[in-house]
Amino acid sequence: MKFSERLFEKVNCIWEKTHEHPFVVGLGRGDLPVESFIRYMKQDYVFLIDYSKLFAFGTVKARDVETMAAFAKLLEETLNGEMDLHRKYAKRFGITEQDLEGTEPTPINLAYTRYMLNVAQNGSLEELISSLLPCMWSYWEIGKTLAENYQNSSNHLLYGDWVKMYSSDEFGSLAIWLIDLLDQLTEGKPERELAVLEEHFLITSRFEYMFWDMVYEGGDWPV
Numbered sequence: 001m002k003f004s005e006r007l008f009e010k011v012n013c014i015w016e017k018t019h020e021h022p023f024v025v026g027l028g029r030g031d032l033p034v035e036s037f038i039r040y041m042k043q044d045y046v047f048l049i050d051y052s053k054l055f056a057f058g059t060v061k062a063r064d065v066e067t068m069a070a071f072a073k074l075l076e077e078t079l080n081g082e083m084d085l086h087r088k089y090a091k092r093f094g095i096t097e098q099d100l101e102g103t104e105p106t107p108i109n110l111a112y113t114r115y116m117l118n119v120a121q122n123g124s125l126e127e128l129i130s131s132l133l134p135c136m137w138s139y140w141e142i143g144k145t146l147a148e149n150y151q152n153s154s155n156h157l158l159y160g161d162w163v164k165m166y167s168s169d170e171f172g173s174l175a176i177w178l179i180d181l182l183d184q185l186t187e188g189k190p191e192r193e194l195a196v197l198e199e200h201f202l203i204t205s206r207f208e209y210m211f212w213d214m215v216y217e218g219g220d221w222p223v
């Protein structure tokens with residue numbers, strides 16, 4: 001069994017729960033309240049600022065030029081492709097780029113990005129990939145599922161660009177590249193090391209679920 005298959009099995013129940021989350025279902029049906037989407041978009045924008053730095057760490061930790069270039073491409077795609085989706089939505093809703101960038105991250109958002117940045121600074125390349133992978137892989141799964149389940153939804157249009165981006169072959173190919181790289185890097189590794197990677201993958205999969213919950217419920221600093 002490939003290591004990525006083992007990881008998928010480990011978190012499948014969490015990811016299944018994500019597919020049923022009312023925020024995600026609302027995105028697909030198109031009936032998610034706009035205020036919830038705006039809260040998500042602002043939180044996600046500052047999330048992605050930190051997330052993109054993980055790819056810069058990937059370039060630093062890569063062991064060959066080809067892998068360095070691939071991480072540099074992921075950094076570029078995040079800053080100028082994925083975050084452009086947020087900027088376009090923000091414009092539609094009359095939110096400026098300064099507002100987006102100045103968003104104060106909620107406790108869950110901060111805990112999630114700090115967790116990954118800590119791994120990026122102190123862990124191996126394998127640990128870095130294991131901790132950032134649920135972010136890309138689970139979004140691709142969500143995108144594909146929504147595109148399939150709600151293709152005929154008449155209300156879908158408002159969030160259609162979101163679904164289109166995360167279900168796209170371009171986004172999927174980036175996720176597949178990372179999955180394959182992790183499979184290559186973990187071949188023949190001892191169980192003791194694999195268990196550490198699995199733990200990162202599990203923790204950040206849980207954070208992914210908590211992020212959806214946070215933007216749906218509006219979890220913010222209590223004082």
Ligand SMILES: Cc1ncc(CN)c(N)n1
Nearest residue numbers: 044047048135136139211
């Ligand atoms: C919280 C979160 N997780 C994942 C993704 C997809 N890169 C995202 N935009 N935001």
